[in-house]
Amino acid sequence: MESVSNNLQQTLEAVFNHLHTHPEISWEEHDTTAYIKKLFEPYDCHITTFDDSPGLVIEIGHGKPVIGLRADIDALWQEVNGKFQANHSCGHDAHMTIVIGTLLTLLENGYPDQGTFRFIFQPAEEKGTGALAFVEKGIVDDVDFLYGMHLRPVEELGHEQFAPAIRHGAARFLKGTIRGDDAHGARPHLNANAIEIGAEFVQHLNNIHINPMVPHSAKMTAFQADGGSTNIIPGSATFSLDLRAQTNDAMRQLTEKIELIANMLADYHHVSIDLETGANIAAAVTNDEAIQVMTDAITTSAGENKLKNAITTTGGDDFHFYTIKRPHLKATMLAIGCDLTPGLHHPDMTFKREIIPQAVQVLATALTKTGKTYAQ
Known part of the structure; x- marks a missing residue:
């Protein structure tokens, strides 16, 4: 040439x-x-x-x-x-x-x-x-x-x-929505605080374990629960998750574990947590x-x-x-x-x-x- x-x-x-x-x-x-x-x-x-x-x-x-x-x-x-x-x-x-x-x-x-x-x-x-x-x-x-x-x-x-x-x-971007009720700042027993649920979600993400020989990560990259009033405990929030894995099978395992986390937290706090795939890129x-x-x-x-x-x-x-x-x-x-x-x-x-x-x-x-x- x-x-x-x-x-x-x-x-x-x-x-x-x-x-x-x-x-x-x-x-x-x-x-x-x-x-x-x-x-x-x-x-x-x-x-x-x-x-x-x-x-x-x-x-x-x-x-x-x-x-x-x-x-x-x-x-x-x-x-x-x-x-x-x-x-x-x-x-x-x-x-x-x-x-x-x-x-x-x-x-x-x-x-x-x-x-x-x-x-x-x-x-x-x-x-x-x-x-x-x-x-x-x-x-x-x-x-x-x-x-x-x-x-x-x-x-x-x-x-x-x-x-x-x-x-x-592989890369996968998930959009999450927590749906619950707001409560007065003086009455935290009347709702589940969406911010605290988000913090728990992050803790559980850090506790995910799959084959350590396969590079992988799962992290929260955005969280929004601010309604503009500091005396309201937010019951709802949106968040974003960024998942990475070197193989498509590892990505499948990560996704399944994150879905289990969302279901567990939703059941425990009596809220709904929905996950939606924003983008999904294969290995x-x-x-x-x-x-x-x-x-x-x-x-x-x-x-x-x-x-x-x-x-x-x-x-x-x-x-x-x-x-x-x-x-x-x-x-x-x-x-x-x-x-x-x-x-x-x-x-x-x-x-x-x-x-x-x-x-x-x-x-x-x-x-x-x-x-x-x-x-x-």
């Missing part, structure tokens, strides 16, 4: 700058979708958009194998310099740019005569619902290999280092063949000294729903080292942008290798 041309490198810089300065949150990525669509309208490729959803799919080539490359396109909503706004602090602006660059590279340098290359620009990764929605649209039903990517913090990979797989853990399911292709692509494009072992992280990504819902998929995610600091989701996250063309080369090589190796 030839190196990225100067013209393409300038294009990628312009694309990244636009995407970085025009972030859109989950399920609102309409301008982002229109921008990417406009970029490729002059080219000989098939573009699919959706009436009921942002995001798009761009396809070139024909026949088997069908090789997918996915970019997540949404931004986070967070406080930046005292103002709440959409913000690409998870690197999705870079992911989009890399996938755009990979497609432009194949269009510029050529690709195998046999094989379909499908570029998936997926919304709502941060909500954990975008991949599931695209699965339901049938976008990966005929895909044989599926690749993704993610920038990695400096603690995991150094600059210009790459790993052929990211073994994400990684990777494939040895896909990992080997990515390993070869890293050594070919970046050099053997830039290849590192697969990354294991408790962070999550909804990319893995594709393989869980469609088990025939052979999938892996490229881990990209770029001196990313201070960390993913930090409002001031930065990384070395010169990694973008290098990542383009690795993925373009992976796609062409897959097409040539598995052509039917």
